Amino acid sequence: MLQLLDTLHRWAGGIIGLVLALLGLTGTILLHKDAWIGLPHVEDVQRTDLTAIAAATEKIMALPGAPQGIIYARDSFGLHQIRLDAGAGLYTDQSGAIVTRWASQWERPELWLFDFHHHLFTGDTGEWVIGIAGLAGLFFILSGVILWWRTRKTFQFRLWPKRMSRPAILMHHRDLGIIAAPLLLLSVVTGTMMIFRPFAMIVVAPFGSVDEAEKAMEAPKYKGGPLAATPDYAAMLAEAHRRFPDAEFRILSLPRAAGEPIMLRLRQPAEWLPNGRTTLWFDAATGRVLGARDALVMPSAAQAFNKAYPLHAGKVGGLPYRVAMTLSGLALTLLGSFAVWTFWFRRPKRTARPAGKAALAAR
Template structure:
């Protein structure tokens, strides 16, 4: 048990700050649709084909446009993508509301980048993934260590004093209360970073090889991008194939021969941007393939539920409040763990002089 306690303290001291920042940034992102504050964010969704098609044709004619994230019921603006960091918000009638050349001009974008990549791309994802695995270790070992002292449990939202014993006591008791929510947040977050870990989590729902194959994006080979793609015809064909689905993301080819991709969300899908997709030949607009997310293997469908649970895209206000509690608890637990480990460590006890040493003086 002493070894477990030592491992818990050392990993908390080393990784706690990352987890605290993940908890804080994640909590802020839960409410981004409320604080962006641009005109049109609260507009009702207009998902009819004529409106969406006209807006798409207008926005994709903008020089440098690479794709569109369509409005939804929570956020009434479309996001137009121009390149690595540049973009714009537009109304559902196709009027540009605001533009930016760098992510630093939009707080919701750089906070999202920090939460997912630590501003370091793939390397940052690895750090977050390792911190997520450490977070799972914290929850499990913390529950084991708490069991020894369960009779002294006291629920306090804040430590009684800012001394090390009081903080450790508070850390232990508030941690056991938040443990179930923390476990859900950390597991679902880590699933989106480490595919082998995710496959292990959803293994009870179906064979791992089948799930992995279903999650791999299909590869197609088409012609070069046409000068004026017929987006209206593509959207009409997509609506014919999936009449109840919402248009979510339109993306131009990333490289030569890649298709134009359209993602859609069917009513039964939890993922906010859906996994139902259609690939169009960039030269002719013909359908190369269509994927029905509801026909995917059970393991893949279970994996697609991780992000909606993690980001409170399902469950309404109740689940968002619970995730807020989880995020704030992670922020508090992580920051206090670092504080007590590095700045409030107990002073080593002075060793008494041996009698022999005293006799020789």
């Protein structure tokens, strides 16, 4: 049984290990993107007064190029990010003045890295591949722990293989894997939760009703009029502030089709999700509130699901937790890349049997 498990572990690692290694590397880089995006005003203190945010919103949404939405500045990143058509976009400071713009995501490393980490540059197809890789990663962790147990007496802690030989790399892979297993389990489970909803519901089931969670997380289907020529964004922000006075504005999104509402996401202090899940929907024609969702009164299983992304992306726990997730990402990079290398390029050579024994075996 263990021999079969070992064979499955090696073959699956050789096939999908490179995907996991690249996900680990890009995820590690993205953990620290707020620190390496070196643009003017990126370290500005986040403004929270309604008047200043409303004025900047009106200014930004009136810019040429038909802005589709705003991701507002946050405490660790002092710029607003604006989405335009066809992958274009721009950053502005918190007064609405343009800092930089781009015509496609390839001009901004944080954007194409994010696209690769979440979609492998292939949209929904890439998400499926990453989801399968996540389930495979879960298998690697569990099977690796089982396989390690029989060799536990030879355990040695090394950050790098003693030699670049196949036996030394396999020993390093085994022992590094057992050390990193708890953090890898957290990374893999939370990452897979965000892609495969059925898997996510299995994980959050102990926290409450799955049916109630799925119903609470469904996107409401509000219908309104066509987008007004000059929507009153200041009034919408004021209404959102009236309903949730302690919340910060996170994302403003215009409708993608006629009749769809304007969506405004907010983050309340108790929410872990950096962009929050508290949401208001406004009629695009009149600005009238069509509906609102308070993330803090969602079913407990839904609230557990909302914690998956901040746990995965190091958005809670400050620097210590971010360092821990960095170690997890680097470990996944080493484990995945060495698994592929030893499987395809350092496989043991078959020794030829003596001619006499071969002849006897053929009889």
